[in-house]
Amino acid sequence: MSNRHPLKVGLTGGIGSGKSAAASLFAALGVDVVDSDVVARQVVEPGEAALDEIALRFGPEILLASGELNRRALREIIFNDPEQKRWLEALLHPLIRARTVQALDSSSSAYVILVSPLLFESGQDALVDTVVVVDVDEAHQLDRTSARDEVDARQVRSIMATQLAAEARRARADYLIDNRGDLGALESQVASLHRKLLALAQMREKGAE
Numbered sequence: 001m002s003n004r005h006p007l008k009v010g011l012t013g014g015i016g017s018g019k020s021a022a023a024s025l026f027a028a029l030g031v032d033v034v035d036s037d038v039v040a041r042q043v044v045e046p047g048e049a050a051l052d053e054i055a056l057r058f059g060p061e062i063l064l065a066s067g068e069l070n071r072r073a074l075r076e077i078i079f080n081d082p083e084q085k086r087w088l089e090a091l092l093h094p095l096i097r098a099r100t101v102q103a104l105d106s107s108s109s110a111y112v113i114l115v116s117p118l119l120f121e122s123g124q125d126a127l128v129d130t131v132v133v134v135d136v137d138e139a140h141q142l143d144r145t146s147a148r149d150e151v152d153a154r155q156v157r158s159i160m161a162t163q164l165a166a167e168a169r170r171a172r173a174d175y176l177i178d179n180r181g182d183l184g185a186l187e188s189q190v191a192s193l194h195r196k197l198l199a200l201a202q203m204r205e206k207g208a209e
């Protein structure tokens with residue numbers, strides 16, 4: 001009997017480490033990529049039950065004229081009120097988890113990647129079989145993030161403070177990508193990791209037969 005579900009690979013790293021860049025390179029090799037940030041937005045799209053519950057609790061002011069969630073207003077509420085934050089997390093986390101599992105399980109590529117900035121912090125590492133960490137030094141993180149987002153070093157540092165320290169993340173990696181080099185160096189590491197992950201996926205298929 002063959003294994004119904006593909007090998008699931010978590011891909012994480014600090015802000016500006018190059019997760020998205022690495023994920024695009026895997027995608028270009030034909031690997032399905034599920035993005036945890038995208039899933040988190042999908043569960044509160046108009047038409048989703050969760051958005052109705054949020055509007056019931058916080059009033060229609062929490063919606064934009066388009067009917068979409070006013071994320072900034074919601075962020076402000078939960079930033080100032082831990083109880084509301086807990087309520088929101090209790091609502092959204094199980095939905096995000098279920099949708100992530102569904103997206104991963106419905107992939108038909110040789111293996112599937114879950115890219116998440118907070119893979120360990122959110123416990124989503126439990127949803128994957130193996131973990132790739134994209135690693136860079138802090139100077140690169142600051143430079144690349146501020147070039148991408150027009151934020152300053154202080155803002156990047158405050159986001160970094162909500163994320164696991166690089167060393168703790170590295171310690172939990174099954175595979176490491178060193179992204180201190182140029183994009184060519186990233187691409188060749190992704191290509192070599194892709195071969196390893198294909199082999200792992202194949203071994204797993206055989207084991208399940």
Ligand code: ADP
Binds near residue numbers: 013015019021183186
């Ligand atoms: P993350 O998704 O981890 O926050 P990104 O993949 O968006 O990080 O990378 C941050 C920025 O740095 C992006 O603009 C990206 O194009 C750039 N970048 C990523 N890796 C490299 C690299 N090896 N060399 C140069 N620029 C890079």
